[in-house]
Amino acid sequence: MKSVMWAQLMKDKRNPLFILLFIAASIVATILFAGGIQTPTMVAVFSEEENAPEIEEKWHELLNVDSSFQFEIVTPEKAREDVMNGVIDVAVNVTETDYQIVIASELPTVSFVQQHVEKVFQREAQFRALEEAKGDKNVRSKMNSYLKNAPIQIEAKGLDGEGLPNFNLGTQLLFAFVFLVAMFMLGLKVNNVTNDKVSGVWNRMILSPIRKTGMYSGYILYTFLITMFQVIVVLILFKYVMNYEVGDNLGLILLIASFFVFSMISIAMLITGFVKTPEQFYSIYPSVIPLIPLVSGAYMMPGTISNPVLMFIADLFPMSHAMDAIMSVVFYDAGLRDVMMSLLLMLLIGVIAMGLGINLIERRNQ
């Protein structure tokens, strides 16, 4: 077992670029996508009235109150052109009291922008009516100060009455991408089995005094260790160097990650069992893997995927269980006991897939 591990390690030591690239990839992916959520949507504002600059200026100020949208004044021609070319999704054509949304197609952002604009315009209409009726210029500030201490308040709380920790989709995405890259990395390492088979190393090992158990556990253990190395390095970098929120209980998170990695190694082993050559593995594995986080809902708010068929498929893979467990540790202070169920499920998936996978690989030999 040791010698098999050692051989794998030497291969990577001679060519460390690969592992470094993967570590870099998971960090870059997280920074890009977790950061991307917060960038505001650009919306163009323009007017075709006679006193366009005034109107534009007025609404530009009133519309720019929400951090998720950024309204910018442009010329009508440019706004239409940008929308048509897909540079921006939405533009707003404003008049003194009314608005028109300019779109090219029904994109998801459109309805959010529309809601926001509608609210702003309705409030404004009411303010204006009020000002006219009262002849009072301070209506707006009076209303606003009244609403600051609004009589009816609502608070969100946890079930125990304590304040609810703020769920952060960025943190969830961080783990999703770390796991996604880990899945690719471990897949490539498990693929060494087929590589060694086609190069004849496998047969030579069979002839050597090394035992079959030793051979398999060598590959598995090495893959496990190198993938965990990547996960640990990335998480530590995020926690201590880049100060991302990855929870206080890093030990438990790494435990969950290790179960996940084992479980995914088994699934990669299963796929290896289906294929004959490393090339086949390369063509099947990368097209299956990106599906898993998607179906498991790792890129979206929890509960977004509610289709029972999809949820069933997601449950067959370890990712959904790992994400569940990690999210409850990071945000809801779950302990080992709370995540035990997820750990056991991942272990179960791992054992079954490993059994099937090794069986298939062995059967192919005969």
Next chain:
Amino acid sequence: MGNFIKKDLLIFWRDRKELITVLILPILLVIILNFAFAGLLGKDTESNLDLNLAVVNQDNATDSLEKLKEKLVNEGLVGEGEANVFVEQASHLDPVSMLLNYLDSDELKGLVTIHELGEEEAITKVEDGDLDGILIIPDGFTVESLYAAFVGEAPTKSLEFKMEKETNNTSILFDIVQGFTDQLNYQFALQEMDALENEVTLPTGGVEKVGAGESFTLTQYFTTAMGALFALFLASTVGTKTGLEIRQKVFNRILLTNSNPILFLIGKMVSTFCLTWLQIMFIFVFSHFILDVFPGRTVSFWFGVIGIASLLSLAIAGLAALFTSISLRVRNIDAANGIFMLVILLFGTIGGGFVPIYVLPDWLQQIGEWTPNGISLVMVTKWIQFEDLSNIFTPGLLLIGIFLLFTLLSFALYPKRGEA
């Protein structure tokens, strides 16, 4: 020449398991993505949601108006008469019954189911996953809120929205309740200004569609993105298959036959072009039959799609040639395969293959429009919307440019005599 193309096509044909995966998987993905995102981004999202909210009403509303009057008078803020007037006004603005009516209204009927429960029972049910959240109306809420409305200070009691974890469902529920309380507060503010009966002309709004084009739906997006993504995968598959041929000494044997070695590369390109083209058309046609992706489009529209698929296939053939040349050159074929995979993942991601491109930051979307799959996505988007050749002319040229660039690079990198 013909023999080389035949050889490469045969390599694929022999491996039917892979062929089927490559053809079926993208269609499966389009269907899955459609399901997964239909609830998230689609137009009538709310209709397929079923939210369960428990309402725990601890506020005994019957005598609250009396209590309010007492409180107002006892605090010495107003006389008996003024208090009576306010209480009379307030009786039309009972927040609890308004809230309950709203939650029970037809508008929310299909969306939210209300369960009136005790707090203990509600908590157990939330923990069991039967309910999404609990709205608690605390004792004395009506009195305190109305009192706060009168004096214009923040109230001492507030509604509590309890949930186990923050999920999509709980945030929608919370937004619904909060949207209503905002509206209610606004009403109170208007009342404070004595402006409830004011005539207001509300903006009418409206939507203007530019170019009067057809709209571009998410299903169309997924179909296009998956088609382009799997075309990319095909490029790396061709690249990695070279590894097999190196191992089996196919390449060396070809050199011995005295045929021009560059034909090996050209054979790869032509076969990649054919396969990619077939694959993309397969994805488009089958998705169309299963999901009715492009309803009621003309024949000329489909010719345009064929044209775009051909251009993309050309660019992909160039990429495959580049991968092949690199494979023949490097010593460690595994590292090369890994790097191909990373390149494909990178192109796939920023070109919108793995996550909808709209999720990415703007600058990344613009870079993504320079990848072969990103360009084809832009082209299909425009073609679907406007069906106008002038719109897709430039990106089409860009795809040809990419093809030429990759081909030149691959010829330059192609091993010379004695280098393979």
